[in-house]
Amino acid sequence: MAKFLSLSEAVAENLKDGDTVAFEGFTHLIPHAAAHEAIRQGRKDLTLIRMTPDIVYDQMIGRGMAKKVIFSYAGNPGVGLLRRLRDAVENGFPQRIEIEEHSHAAMANAYEAGAAGLPCAVFCGYRGAGLKTVNPNIRSITCPFTGEELAAVPSIRPDVTFIHAQKANKRGDVLVEGIIGIQKEAVLAAKRAVVTVEEVVEDFADVHPNACILPSWTVTAISVVPGGAHPSYAHGYYARDNASYLEWDDISADRDRFHAWMEENVMKSSPDDFTGRVAGLRNE
Template structure:
């Protein structure tokens, strides 16, 4: 059952050094505030999982939090590369990280399999792809019913999944609106989960077909207004396109990046919200 904690308390309690951590959110609802708190608490040796690593993982990798990245695409959307990720992979700064690349379809299926408690996901895919040559976790099996050759990948079962959402009610049930990625599956697949929300309300007041993550599958709920900035939260605030463009020159230079971390992460608190 969900417990209401501060973001700092939730990260301290459930994100351990060496943990496997998924921070999910697609286009909007990206949990930047939680990622910044992980950086602030100097968590180390994390295996980071995300279907589309963007700025928050660039920041976490550059801050030295990660030892491994499991992903299906990485970049600064509409701008270019993740330069802190590239620096870590290509030049070992601040240290070398391991990467394991999948397709979007494989990761979505792996999250769904993890949510169902299954050991693996089976999908049509990877036929003709070079990814199996560099990812030894992609296997092929024959369907026992049709003989069709299918791809198999391990399910994703994080130690902790972290997502952002619009609101939680006083019981800890969470409403996710707008574009939805694999937040629900990420929470269901994890041993522990932290959900940051814009506000806590008496009633969710949600309509038909709403995505509600029930309190009984959530470990901790933390109020974090602005917790997705500089991405957006549908119904609350827009995306800061300027920040995504500004990030490119900041992230290209190690000194500029460290100066940004000092000003916008280490010299702030989780209660200040994310920088935009």
């Protein structure tokens, strides 16, 4: 059952060195505050999983936290490269990392398989694609019923998943509205799940029928961090901070500037600072 903890307590209790961890979010609700707390706590030797790693994984990789990244599409959305990821892969700075690249379809199916307790995901995919020549975890199997050749990849079962959501109620259920992405499956596939939320309410009212509610028994810890998805957006709360993504391209291009920015904006910061960052982005 979910416990309400401060973010520092939630990270300290649930994320350990050497863990396989997913910080999931798709377009919005990206758990930046949780990732920044992991950076402040100096976690290392992590296997980072994410369907679409963007600047928050660039930050974690640039700080030397990752030994491996399992992903599909890596980039600064709408801008370009993840420069700290590229520096690690091409130049081994600050350390060389292993990469395991998949398609979006493979990642989604692998999370679903993990949530179902299955050892692998089987689906139609990778026909004519070159990824399987560089990723030995992409295999082919023959359907025992039709004889069709299908793709198979290992299921994803993180030690811990972090997501951001709009609301939790006082029982510890979590409400996710807007684009869901793969967050639900990432939580269900994990041994432990930590959710940062914009607010805690008595109960959910006027919930859209297509909204996602994670019952409290699927969640290990909940931390209240208003603005905790910044610079991504939180549907119904604040807009995407496009300027921050553009700025990141320049910051991340230089190693010294990157570390200086991280020291000032992450290491000397706290979860409370996220509220101030989204003040001008709040939805009316």
